[in-house]
Amino acid sequence: MGEVSGGPGGLGRLPRGVRLYRLRSDGSVVLGDRDGARELGPERDLLRFIDDGQFAHYLVGDAATSPERPSNATVKLGIVGPRSAFTPHAHGGEHFVLSLGYAACGLYDGERGRVTEVPLTPGELIRIPEMMPHSFANRDTAPLTILAANTGYGIDHEDYAITAPEAERRAAGPSYDTATAAGPHPGTSTLARTDYLALAAALRDIERVQRVRGPGVTTVRERLAARLRRLAQGLEGRR
Incomplete structure (x- = not known):
């Protein structure tokens, strides 16, 4: 410190x-x-964050935050393992992520019908609308720290991170209305309008891109910048 x-x-x-x-x-x-x-360590401070090996530490709200138990938003630190990516998912609320390292965000662009990858560098913050299929990856060989804010949901809520298997399960439910793409879910209007078959297909597309391209890599310039940043941080820590 x-x-x-x-x-x-x-x-x-x-x-x-x-x-x-x-x-x-x-x-x-x-x-x-x-x-x-x-x-901060996983034994006492960190919660599992969607996947094994990924961790979260809440600053505002908690894992049980929901529309029925609101804190308006949750804000948490996330620690993403080296050269790893989250399982593609969609959130019931909008999502903001500040990257403090070298990350990449894979997003499904429904208007263009394709996966778009957005590389992120330290200090860049990305906003992801509610129910947009996406995944977040660490391109570096060191753990990545992120600051993530979600409206309305903590990680224990069923609509915090809807993955492809969950979307497929909801689409196969007996009350799912394929004509209006509105299942029986009583949540927000966006959730009520969700076409879970289309959501599952989009998430599977992101999964395929991840399998082919992996989490991405850092460039030579980024690696040099990271070394300079570590040097600067070391000098600042001794003031």
Whole structure:
């Protein structure tokens, strides 16, 4: 942690209840308060984040947030494993992701009928509309830290991340109306209008692209920039 003055690591002068998060360039996160500093770890601080090996730490709301138990939005830190990608999915609410490393977002463009890949560099934030099929990948060989905000849903809610198998399950339900693409789901209007067969097909398209292209790679310039960023962070941490 950077100096605050006083106490362990200079954190002792923080008012009670104030926390500092240091998001390191190597993908780790250090949490500091007036009692000291520690690195966030899966044993006590991190929840499973859609897939095994991916983790989340809530800042606003919690895993049980839902329209029935609202906090208006959830905000969480995510730690994405090296050169890995989330299972393609769609969220019941809109989604904002700030990348603090070298990421890529695969999005299904329904208007053009194709998968579009958007590379992201540190400091870029992407907004994804509700129910847009997408996946998020880490192009780097180090863990990636992201800051993710979702409207209305925590990761325990059934509509937080709808994958292709789940979309297919909903489409096969006895009450699914293929004429209007409106299943029996009582959620938001967008969910009520969702064509789950089309959603599943779009998510399968993203899966195929992922299998062929993988999570992507960093460029020579990005690798050089990452080394410079680590150097700068090391200098800042010793002030």
